[in-house]
Amino acid sequence: MMHKRFTSSTRDIPAVSAVPRHVAIIMDGNGRWARKRLMPRVAGHSRGLDSVRAVVRACMERGIEYLTLFAFSSENWRRPADEVSFLMQLFMKSLRKEVARLDENGIRLRVVGDLSRFDPELVRTIRESEEKTATNDRLHLSIAANYGGRWDVANAVGALMRAHPDRREGFSEDEIAGALSMNFAPEPDLFIRTGGEKRISNFLLWQLAYTELYFTDTLWPDFDAAALDEAIASYGGRERRFGRTSEQLVEQGAAGHHA
Ligand code: IPE
Ligand code: IPE
Ligand code: MG
Numbered sequence: 001m002m003h004k005r006f007t008s009s010t011r012d013i014p015a016v017s018a019v020p021r022h023v024a025i026i027m028d029g030n031g032r033w034a035r036k037r038l039m040p041r042v043a044g045h046s047r048g049l050d051s052v053r054a055v056v057r058a059c060m061e062r063g064i065e066y067l068t069l070f071a072f073s074s075e076n077w078r079r080p081a082d083e084v085s086f087l088m089q090l091f092m093k094s095l096r097k098e099v100a101r102l103d104e105n106g107i108r109l110r111v112v113g114d115l116s117r118f119d120p121e122l123v124r125t126i127r128e129s130e131e132k133t134a135t136n137d138r139l140h141l142s143i144a145a146n147y148g149g150r151w152d153v154a155n156a157v158g159a160l161m162r163a164h165p166d167r168r169e170g171f172s173e174d175e176i177a178g179a180l181s182m183n184f185a186p187e188p189d190l191f192i193r194t195g196g197e198k199r200i201s202n203f204l205l206w207q208l209a210y211t212e213l214y215f216t217d218t219l220w221p222d223f224d225a226a227a228l229d230e231a232i233a234s235y236g237g238r239e240r241r242f243g244r245t246s247e248q249l250v251e252q253g254a255a256g257h258h259a
Contacts, residue, residue: 025055026203029218041083071144096125107141108133177206188204190212190214191208191211196216
């Protein structure tokens with residue numbers, strides 16, 4: 001269960017490059033995209049899938065190693081039953097349809113989140129898709145489904161307690177990070193939220209500690225490779241200090257992205 005392959009941004013200073021290694025996206029605005037066109041909200045979800053394909057391709061072309069997409073939050077069950085059921089069907093259909101192509105492109109697919117509430121048939125399809133792509137490593141594509149950042153931390157602590165029933169002194173940051181559902185990935189370098197809202201909505205709470213945040217009004221169905229490039233350009237202009245001063249970065253010759 002425990003991995004210690006990546007630097008924790010609060011314990012060590014990670015290496016920084018001009019192109020983010022890990023991009024995490026809240027794909028928001030599907031409903032509004034459809035309503036603007038007098039279409040049912042769910043039509044926006046279908047169109048959103050085209051953006052997923054475009055962004056996956058663009059990430060591969062740009063050498064991004066990890067792409068994590070928020071597809072369904074632990075709070076999205078509060079939506080009307082017919083929208084929830086449409087989203088589940090769409091998830092199932094697209095997994096079945098796309099997995100061969102993901103595999104051909106060397107993409108490793110993972111689904112992170114609490115799968116216990118999903119239909120067993122969907123869980124089976126998810127596990128089969130993960131297994132089929134398990135030896136790929138060109139791009140690590142993770143879909144967060146019934147995911148919540150608080151669930152993730154609580155789940156990690158529960159797993160650690162079961163693994164160490166006699167532990168009295170609590171758990172270290174590294175132990176908790178190693179038990180989170182994204183323990184296979186470095187922390188996101190760049191977070192993108194489409195759709196204009198400026199909030200995290202219970203996405204990767206622990207891992208976003210030092211992630212660069214980028215918010216755009218573009219609705220997810222309108223988000224494409226050019227929009228991704230704008231986000232990457234914004235990221236490229238940031239100075240990632242991880243608590244240090246700007247002067248220290250210059251002294252160390254590590255200013256901005258020239259580390
Ligand atoms: C994001 O789009 C997709 C999911 C949450 C599944 P929304 O459905 O939230 O679209 P808006 O925010 O209502 O426009
Ligand atoms: C966040 O979008 C979750 C996903 C995109 C899957 P929401 O549309 O559910 O977020 P809120 O409700 O506006 O915060
Ligand atoms: Mg929304």
